Amino acid sequence: MKNDMKILGGSSNRPLLEKICSYLNVSPTHVEISRFADGEINMRIEETVRGHDVFLIQSTSPPVNDNLMELLILIDALKRASAGSIAVVIPYYGYARQDRKARGRDPITAKLVANLLTVAGASRILTMDLHSEQIQGFFDIPVDNLQSFPVFVEALKKHECIDKDKTVVVSPDVGAVKRARKFAEKMGLPIAILDKRRPKENVAEILHVIGDVEGMSSIMFDDMIDTGRTLIEGAKLLKQKGSTKVIACATHGLFSQNALEMLDKSDIDTVYVTDTIAHDELPDKIKIVSVASLFGEAMIRIRKSLSVSILFK
Template sequence: MKLLSGNSNQSLSQAIGDYLDVPLTKAQVKRFADMEVFATIDENVRGEDVFVIQSTSYPANDNLMELLICIDALQRASARRITAVMPYFGYARQDRKTGGRTPISAKLVANLITRAGADRVLTMDLHAGQIQGFFDIPTDNLVAIPVLARDIKNNYEDSHELMIVSPDVGGVVRARALADRLNADLAIVDKRRPRAGESEVMNIIGDVSGRRCILFDDIVDSAGTLCNAAAAMIERGAASVSAYVSHGVLSGPAVERVKKSVLSELVITDSIEQPEQVLACGKVRTVTVAPLIGEAIRRIANEESVSKLFD
């Protein structure tokens, strides 16, 4: 087994390597003067089971091209099996036609990864589970719920006061899975989007009065939805509101919004490597998913069950 890291999240790649006690494969993934991506593998990978670790986060197109070119290089170097390990799968929110003459970009990216030469994909908390069906190769979609639930148990002593809140109707199944694991109640935020990137809270389904609320979602991008939902719950008598999110995209004014919001804290995983601005924010905390992904890689390499990680 060999681990190859792109440039998108080298700290997570190193942590996964440390968990598996496997050094990262020596390679160079760099840019030409005109910013074209170039990759060369500096070790023999013929007949090897290679895992390419690369999140397609910002800059999404550059990181996606790095992944595709690394896969192509490995295929031409006669690797036995190539697994694209994508802790964060970019373009996942474009998983259906939202209007006339619009693309399904998640399917396009799946096709690109497959045609580049990947034999299987390992990712975490896809925005929509059906994206697994976009791939014509085996795809494992890990969930961060066990990691986040453990962190909640360590930081919230009295679980009877807890209420897990889905920030929209689409995330109810995800939020219910966390609530069941914590034996907590569930509430739902009814929102609408007047336009892309903006949200407006219409109603909260469930009594949040006096409860310690935890908003749970898969992606926080501009943080508008979370901050608006948190403010609405405080107005309705919630004792406190925090947020647990699998992927901290945190683009544009997101960090400033979180700082100024009523959120007690925002907890994200390290599926996306964060800039110094995010790390310096006192309200943002990161938990690692390196053991989760590392164990999944070990099980795939040993032909063992990955689904048992969800228990």
């Protein structure tokens, strides 16, 4: 039997699923997803997957628990239908911030999710910009962690006037320096760092700017926007320190609570996010760049047993 590549997905991000299928010129395998009266998830895969290489696309974005449970049930269904391999594509990996014990009696939920995915039957994981890279070590199966910076480099060069003598990449905190530095190197720009502390969850205080931003366009680069407070406070301080323009780039746009309204009123001139998380309507200030081609190329390379890391060199 010919081992075709099958691509299917849950309900969390249908637009990205369709874009990836379009890029690969493959029709998505139809999955019927419904709910019983008590809220339990019911699903049926409408065509054979026996012996095929299957790529299952599902972001564990809000509602996180519903999408995670849907993903686990899909993996189980594929395993019981004798799929040859099950590569789970998680554009946004939920619970990634719970990767260590910050206090006594804290759970390490990122590890728990890794265990659940493995036990359910995943053969490998393909994700993007994990909040903590060490999460790859939580798995005993192969994990490919893609990086989003190529699509941001392309978008900024296309839509923004980048003067290399008057532009600086800003890391929103010390923890994001490695990610921001890699992006700055690709753009050929210097880097500055915001000194941030968190007095409590989802509250950020920006204390200082380390580096020269006066008279410069500042590009803040991070892996996600949740409530948006870090970027909003950062932009406010950057403008006070003399930045002429502030652009924000983040892979995952969660936009929790009233983040969209606050970002729209903030000192940030433009916000770029990817389509790892699906959104219906966004303010004009927020621009979407697609990562479908990056995932598509990675999926081709995984199937052909070729290098994935070469995509980012």
